[in-house]
Amino acid sequence: MINLKASLSILLLTLLTVGVSTADSNIGPLFGYTGGNNGPEKWGNLNPSYSTCKTGKNQSPVDIVKSQVARSRTFKSLTRIYNPCNATLINNGFNVGIHVESDAGVMVVDGKNYTLEQMHWHSPSEHRLNGVQYPMELHLVHKAGDGSTSVVGILYQYGSPDPFLAKIKDELEELAKETCAENEEAHIGLGTMDLKLLQKQTRKFFRYVGSFTTPPCSEPVVWNVLARVRNVAKDQVEALKAPLSAEYKNNSRPLQPLNGRRVELYAEVD
Numbered sequence: 316m317i318n319l320k321a322s323l324s325i326l327l328l329t330l331l332t333v334g335v336s337t338a339d340s341n342i343g344p345l346f347g348y349t350g351g352n353n354g355p356e357k358w359g360n361l362n363p364s365y366s367t368c369k370t371g372k373n374q375s376p377v378d379i380v381k382s383q384v385a386r387s388r389t390f391k392s393l394t395r396i397y398n399p400c401n402a403t404l405i406n407n408g409f410n411v412g413i414h415v416e417s418d419a420g421v422m423v424v425d426g427k428n429y430t431l432e433q434m435h436w437h438s439p440s441e442h443r444l445n446g447v448q449y450p451m452e453l454h455l456v457h458k459a460g461d462g463s464t465s466v467v468g469i470l471y472q473y474g475s476p477d478p479f480l481a482k483i484k485d486e487l488e489e490l491a492k493e494t495c496a497e498n499e500e501a502h503i504g505l506g507t508m509d510l511k512l513l514q515k516q517t518r519k520f521f522r523y524v525g526s527f528t529t530p531p532c533s534e535p536v537v538w539n540v541l542a543r544v545r546n547v548a549k550d551q552v553e554a555l556k557a558p559l560s561a562e563y564k565n566n567s568r569p570l571q572p573l574n575g576r577r578v579e580l581y582a583e584v585d
């Protein structure tokens with residue numbers, strides 16, 4: 316999750332200031348997942364604007380240990396009212412996602428409206444439940460009028476096909492055929508998307524305050540990780556990885572320490 320325009324200009328600025336020649340190399344995004352010079356342990360050193368990745372005390376993802384979560388006394392529902400909206404499928408180099416172009420609707424958290432801005436997939440999952448890492452995680456990124464961010468994380472295990480990914484199968488194949496020249500994003504129009512499949516009633520979820528899981532790792536982000544793990548077919552996960560280069564096919568940030576943070580469980584009934 317990152318503002319791409321900002322990150323590209325930061326990238327350019329960095330290249331100018333350190334004088335790296337880009338003439339003959341296809342530079343990837345600055346950060347990577349495979350270790351080496353730009354792996355997750357080094358993100359905070361890659362750019363001054365990424366320093367929170369190293370110094371932040373409220374970083375994501377985390378392992379959600381069910382025996383240690385605090386059950387909230389009051390149930391606050393996670394209301395999401397999504398609209399059909401125009402959307403674009405995007406490969407930004409480090410993940411595949413969907414940006415919404417028109418009013419996609421809101422999530423209401425503690426009486427505050429957060430508008431859905433974009434969603435993207437990570438594989439394998441970033442959050443874990445009781446130490447279990449799942450094959451895939453979807454992040455639905457919402458922003459409120461005051462700039463604050465709240466993300467819904469949905470975990471997927473291998474099983475029957477995910478109906479939402481089934482709808483964009485052809486476009487994902489098309490995206491995989493596009494070669495991104497010069498580190499540009501690849502875009503495929505999706506027309507009008509019905510997001511209802513993503514807004515199923517949420518009776519149980521975990522909430523904690525964390526960060527973006529990609530540089531600049533900004534805090535705070537109000538995380539809502541749904542307790543119910545959904546199903547995805549293996550070939551759907553492969554289709555999401557296909558457009559990405561080898562370094563980004565596995566794009567899951569390692570677990571971050573809780574540093575005393577509390578994860579709260581919101582459950583309607585038990």
Ligand SMILES: *[C@@H]1O[C@H](CO)[C@@H](O)[C@H](O)[C@H]1NC(C)=O
Nearest residue numbers: 399400401416417418506507
């Ligand atoms: C989607 O875009 C088309 C073409 O630009 C436009 O006619 C249509 O009204 C848009 N739909 C929504 C829901 O914004």
Ligand SMILES: *[C@@H]1O[C@H](CO)[C@@H](O)[C@H](O)[C@H]1NC(C)=O
Nearest residue numbers: 396420421423426427428429
């Ligand atoms: C929040 O969103 C809901 C659903 O769209 C809407 O009815 C309500 O008026 C919004 N509230 C504010 C303060 O914008």
Ligand SMILES: *[C@@H]1O[C@H](CO)[C@@H](O)[C@H](O)[C@H]1NC(C)=O
Nearest residue numbers: 349439560561562563564565
């Ligand atoms: C991604 O992770 C899986 C499971 O750990 C591993 O089998 C695979 O080789 C990795 N792929 C890449 C491109 O690193």
